[in-house]
Amino acid sequence: MTAYILRRLLLIVPTLFGIMLLNFVIVQAAPGGPVEQMIVRLTSLDATGANATAAISGPGSDLAGRAQTGLATQESIYRGARGLDPDLVAQIQKMYGFDRPAHERFFKMIGDYLRFDFGESFYRNKSVVRLVLETLPVTVSLGLWTTLLVYLISIPLGIAKAVRDGSRFDVWTSTAIIIGYAIPSFLFAILLIVLFAGGTYFHWFPLKGLTSANWRSLSLPAKIADYFWHITLPVTAMVISGFAGLTLLTKNCFLDEINKLYVTAARARGLSPNEVLYGHVFRNAMLIVIAGFPGALLRIVFTSALLIEIIFSLNGLGLLGYEAVVGRDYPVMFGTLYMFTLLGLLFNLLGDIAAMLVDPRIDFERRG
Numbered sequence: 452m453t454a455y456i457l458r459r460l461l462l463i464v465p466t467l468f469g470i471m472l473l474n475f476v477i478v479q480a481a482p483g484g485p486v487e488q489m490i491v492r493l494t495s496l497d498a499t500g501a502n503a504t505a506a507i508s509g510p511g512s513d514l515a516g517r518a519q520t521g522l523a524t525q526e527s528i529y530r531g532a533r534g535l536d537p538d539l540v541a542q543i544q545k546m547y548g549f550d551r552p553a554h555e556r557f558f559k560m561i562g563d564y565l566r567f568d569f570g571e572s573f574y575r576n577k578s579v580v581r582l583v584l585e586t587l588p589v590t591v592s593l594g595l596w597t598t599l600l601v602y603l604i605s606i607p608l609g610i611a612k613a614v615r616d617g618s619r620f621d622v623w624t625s626t627a628i629i630i631g632y633a634i635p636s637f638l639f640a641i642l643l644i645v646l647f648a649g650g651t652y653f654h655w656f657p658l659k660g661l662t663s664a665n666w667r668s669l670s671l672p673a674k675i676a677d678y679f680w681h682i683t684l685p686v687t688a689m690v691i692s693g694f695a696g697l698t699l700l701t702k703n704c705f706l707d708e709i710n711k712l713y714v715t716a717a718r719a720r721g722l723s724p725n726e727v728l729y730g731h732v733f734r735n736a737m738l739i740v741i742a743g744f745p746g747a748l749l750r751i752v753f754t755s756a757l758l759i760e761i762i763f764s765l766n767g768l769g770l771l772g773y774e775a776v777v778g779r780d781y782p783v784m785f786g787t788l789y790m791f792t793l794l795g796l797l798f799n800l801l802g803d804i805a806a807m808l809v810d811p812r813i814d815f816e817r818r819g
Contacts, residue, residue, distance in 0.1 A: 452807060456800065463796045468561070470792050471785070475557050478781070560785060569786030574778055579786035582771060589661055589767035593759065594752030596682065597689040598744075601751070605694045606740065609701025614728070616706060624698075632695035637758040640688035644762070648684060656684050659764035685756075685763050693751060697740070704736040742806035745798040 551559075563570065569579035612621050648658045657663070661681050666674060708714065709732060717727045757769035764770075768787065775783035 452804075456804070459800045459803070463793070463800075466796060467789070467792055471561065471564075471789060472557065474788060475553075475560075475785070478784070479553055564786070564789050569789070570782040572775075572783050573780050575780075575783075579782050582783060583768065583787060583790065586766055586768050586771045589765050590752055590756050590760070590769060592661070592682065593685055593689065593756045593765070593767065594748060596686045597693060597751050597756075598748045600686065600690045601693045601697055601747075602744070604690070605697035606701050606737075608694075609698045610705055610728075612698070612702040613705035613709060614724075616702075628695045628698055631691050632699075634692065635758075636688050636692035637762055639691050640685070640759055640762045643684045643688055657681050661765055685759050685765065689751065689756065689759055697747070700743075701736075701740055704739055705732060708732045708736040738806065742802050745801040745805065749795055749798045 567580075571578050572582060575582060608624065612624055615621050643656075644658065645652070647653050647655045657680065661678070662674075663669075663677050663681070666677055669677060709728075714727055714732060717731050722730070752768075756767060757773065759765070760767040760769035761773055771783065772787055774780070775787070
């Protein structure tokens with residue numbers, strides 16, 4: 452196992468490098484980068500230049516006076532730069548680090564990331580690490596509760612469906628599973644808002660946020676109640692659309708094991724159905740389900756929560772990433788991509804290790 456883990460850890464390096472390189476090339480080819488956005492803000496200033504300070508606040512505030520000169524007539528790589536001083540455009544490029552060739556910027560970024568130096572956001576005046584640490588608790592909170600509830604619902608339901616395969620219970624629950632599998636979580640979120648968050652019918656739950664404005668002044672029991680009051684609808688939306696796949700996986704795993712010869716032999720020895728199910732079938736059938744837990748947690752934490760955070764205005768990693776993409780905040784985009792990709796590769800390795808620990812018969816070192 453040690454040799455296999457070492458090989459997988461070594462493979463993380465080229466895989467991570469390739470993913471970062473591919474995304475860097477795609478982002479560089481996409482229009483509307485931070486330089487273009489700053490140029491648009493400059494060229495949209497009114498005639499008096501009253502909005503200049505607001506448009507170029509922060510590290511580029513010294514550009515405000517020069518934005519109104521309009522001295523340039525020569526061509527620029529930026530379509531909106533006509534009429535702006537070329538030195539001004541060059542200063543904007545330097546401000547965002549675009550005064551260097553693309554390959555130099557990429558390798559500098561990779562070198563910084565190897566030291567876990569992700570730089571600062573273009574627009575928030577905060578480091579990427581600080582932004583991630585500020586938003587991580589919200590996303591992890593949603594992901595942990597959703598994963599816990601999904602497993603608590605899906606495993607018993609999948610076992611019950613496998614034991615009652617073909618019965619009315621199996622048919623009706625399959626209908627609910629198909630509906631949950633077909634409808635994405637954000638549609639359930641909108642439906643829950645309409646029904647229970649003051650949309651049309653009831654106003655039982657808050658529409659946005661993870662806590663109330665007066666949360667700090669509440670007592671400890673009131674804080675806990677307020678937290679669960681706010682998190683109910685987001686987690687419910689994620690659970691409804693998340694339990695379907697795991698339920699079907701659990702059912703199929705148990706059906707596959709129930710039809711094997713060792714189960715027939717156990718029944719022939721006079722063992723009760725529960726002794727056969729939980730004494731023999733359970734461990735073998737739960738192998739895939741347990742081994743997939745790290746990957747399922749990662750998917751729920753870093754992907755499923757994206758639209759839910761946007762809909763419920765939750766300040767989590769999903770909303771942070773969405774705003775970074777819309778605003779072309781490259782340090783946040785690539786910093787979070789690097790961390791999420793690294794975590795994803797490590798979690799996949801943890802899934803393989805969990806499979807080997809659950810079933811010692813699995814030996815990845817002997818494959819091939």
